[in-house]
Amino acid sequence: MAYSDKVMDHYENPRNVGTMHKDESGVGTGMVGAPACGDVMRLQIKVDEQGIIEDAKFKTYGCGSAIASSSLVTEWVKGKTLEEAAQIKNTDIAEELALPPVKIHCSVLAEDAIKAAINDYKEKQSS
Amino acid sequence: MSSPIYLDYSATTPVDKRVAEKMCHYLTMDENFGNPASRSHKYGWDAEIAVEQARADVAALINADPKEIVWTSGATESDNLAIKGAAHFYAKRGKHIITSKTEHKAVLDTCRQLEREGYEVTYLDPQEDGLIKLKDIEAAMCDDTIIVSIMHVNNEIGVIQDIAAIGELCRSKKIIFHVDAAQSAGKVEIDLQKLKVDLLSLSAHKVYGPKGIGVLYVRRKPRIRIEAQMHGGGHERGMRSGTLATHQIVGMGEAFKIAKEEMVSENKRILALRDRLLKGFEDMEELYVNGNLEQRVPHNLNLSFNFVEGESLLMAIDTIAVSSGSACTSASLEPSYVLRAIGRNDELAHSSIRFSLGLFTTEEDVDYTIKLLKEKVEKLRLLSPLWDMYKDGIDISAIEWAAH
Numbered sequence: 001m002a003y004s005d006k007v008m009d010h011y012e013n014p015r016n017v018g019t020m021h022k023d024e025s026g027v028g029t030g031m032v033g034a035p036a037c038g039d040v041m042r043l044q045i046k047v048d049e050q051g052i053i054e055d056a057k058f059k060t061y062g063c064g065s066a067i068a069s070s071s072l073v074t075e076w077v078k079g080k081t082l083e084e085a086a087q088i089k090n091t092d093i094a095e096e097l098a099l100p101p102v103k104i105h106c107s108v109l110a111e112d113a114i115k116a117a118i119n120d121y122k123e124k125q126s127s
Numbered sequence: 128m129s130s131p132i133y134l135d136y137s138a139t140t141p142v143d144k145r146v147a148e149k150m151c152h153y154l155t156m157d158e159n160f161g162n163p164a165s166r167s168h169k170y171g172w173d174a175e176i177a178v179e180q181a182r183a184d185v186a187a188l189i190n191a192d193p194k195e196i197v198w199t200s201g202a203t204e205s206d207n208l209a210i211k212g213a214a215h216f217y218a219k220r221g222k223h224i225i226t227s228k229t230e231h232k233a234v235l236d237t238c239r240q241l242e243r244e245g246y247e248v249t250y251l252d253p254q255e256d257g258l259i260k261l262k263d264i265e266a267a268m269c270d271d272t273i274i275v276s277i278m279h280v281n282n283e284i285g286v287i288q289d290i291a292a293i294g295e296l297c298r299s300k301k302i303i304f305h306v307d308a309a310q311s312a313g314k315v316e317i318d319l320q321k322l323k324v325d326l327l328s329l330s331a332h333k334v335y336g337p338k339g340i341g342v343l344y345v346r347r348k349p350r351i352r353i354e355a356q357m358h359g360g361g362h363e364r365g366m367r368s369g370t371l372a373t374h375q376i377v378g379m380g381e382a383f384k385i386a387k388e389e390m391v392s393e394n395k396r397i398l399a400l401r402d403r404l405l406k407g408f409e410d411m412e413e414l415y416v417n418g419n420l421e422q423r424v425p426h427n428l429n430l431s432f433n434f435v436e437g438e439s440l441l442m443a444i445d446t447i448a449v450s451s452g453s454a455c456t457s458a459s460l461e462p463s464y465v466l467r468a469i470g471r472n473d474e475l476a477h478s479s480i481r482f483s484l485g486l487f488t489t490e491e492d493v494d495y496t497i498k499l500l501k502e503k504v505e506k507l508r509l510l511s512p513l514w515d516m517y518k519d520g521i522d523i524s525a526i527e528w529a530a531h
Binding site: 011033035061 | 523
């Protein structure tokens with residue numbers, strides 16, 4: 001399968017790979033996908049006191065598009081408010097990476113990962 | 128070293144230069160281009176001589192009578208002709224067929240078609256090592272059973288089924304036995320004077336011959352009848368009509384002749400390389416060999432690198448040409464049905480790589496492959512949340528994943 005240069009770039013030089021301590025305050029963790037389906041994404045955000053995402057980390061088990069999609073969203077969410085980050089749509093990701101139709105689900109998964117990380121953060125704040 | 132290094136010989140092989148050279152003599156006006164069915168002139172007679180020599184060469188590799196060789200377009204057509212042809216011819220005798228879940232799609236989809244026509248098919252589960260238990264075949268047999276179709280060597284995991292024993296069982300019950308031998312010809316000895324196989328499918332392009340040509344072996348003693356699936360000029364004793372592709376046939380004949388001469392020594396060399404490859408990976412964690420390692424053709428190694436997804440691994444190792452059981456590399460978006468059938472979970476099926484070695488594989492290629500795989504698997508594991516969880520001692524199968 002021929003991938004776009006942007007997918008190849010993110011795949012070969014993934015941004016913000018890593019793990020944050022999930023119990024740390026200000027950290028929200030989103031884990032989506034399933035091993036059986038061939039992709040699992042874990043996206044983590046660190047939110048400062050003003051409600052702005054100051055850092056993001058990811059790890060992904062999946063194809064090149066899944067790795068690129070999650071790497072891209074770690075770049076995109078940084079510096080955004082939670083509300084702004086929640087506005088990121090899978091279509092934006094798919095367009096930026098020029099994903100072929102068969103790989104659209106990777107961008108859907110990345111959008112889900114952002115939402116899951118935000119929800120996790122909010123739940124932790126309210127508890 | 129050719130780039131990328133070709134390690135996908137089970138998908139197809141390059142045509143042997145000696146084969147290609149010989150084929151060239153059967154195309155142009157200057158040489159032999161005749162229709163082997165033309166009985167009225169030298170052009171036809173010369174082509175017929177070439178076709179009959181090739182028929183004898185193919186027959187020799189499998190120790191059969193040349194009269195038992197029917198030319199087809201490849202193993203897919205041979206499988207279709209064998210199973211549909213015998214099922215249709217013997218429909219009055221019964222309507223039950225036995226096969227296995229790890230057969231090639233050419234057998235499985237042919238059986239599905241026969242189910243739509245009213246036949247009944249039993250799809251046997253192999254054991255975890257990929258081998259079919261003789262007892263399971265026997266247990267599935269009933270008065271209505273007319274055909275058993277079991278492949279000799281599996282295309283994905285390379286395991287060798289005991290077709291000698293299955294043949295004895297089938298013969299004792301007067302059930303027709305079809306074997307897809309596309310992956311075994313030239314790799315494993317096939318002696319049809321000893322083996323009780325009635326129908327056997329062969330392909331040229333897995334044995335350094337050209338694509339687009341194959342053979343169905345149809346036993347004469349005891350005589351097996353099949354109904355033609357392709358109608359026309361009555362070629363191949365009415366079993367498969369269509370003008371014979373002389374150059375392709377000559378190519379297959381030459382390839383099989385070379386295979387007969389060089390098989391034993393080449394197998395020894397390939398096995399040493401395969402063992403070297405496996406040994407190179409030995410110290411890796413969470414590495415699984417798929418399929419029985421002893422009952423296996425020498426050139427196949429199918430491994431799962433757990434917690435790394437196959438397609439992303441293929442991207443990382445693009446300087447070698449291999450194939451994967453990952454869903455992302457298949458048209459159907461399903462992980463390998465063969466690995467699923469032998470009880471591998473989805474993760475391991477997604478993480479599998481098939482290495483198949485061949486004529487041009489060198490020690491240098493193998494050493495390079497080991498180094499490359501180790502480096503890239505480690506890199507991708509550091510990127511994998513599943514690897515993290517495994518390292519933290521979390522049981523991934525105990526987590527309730529949301530399927531998508």
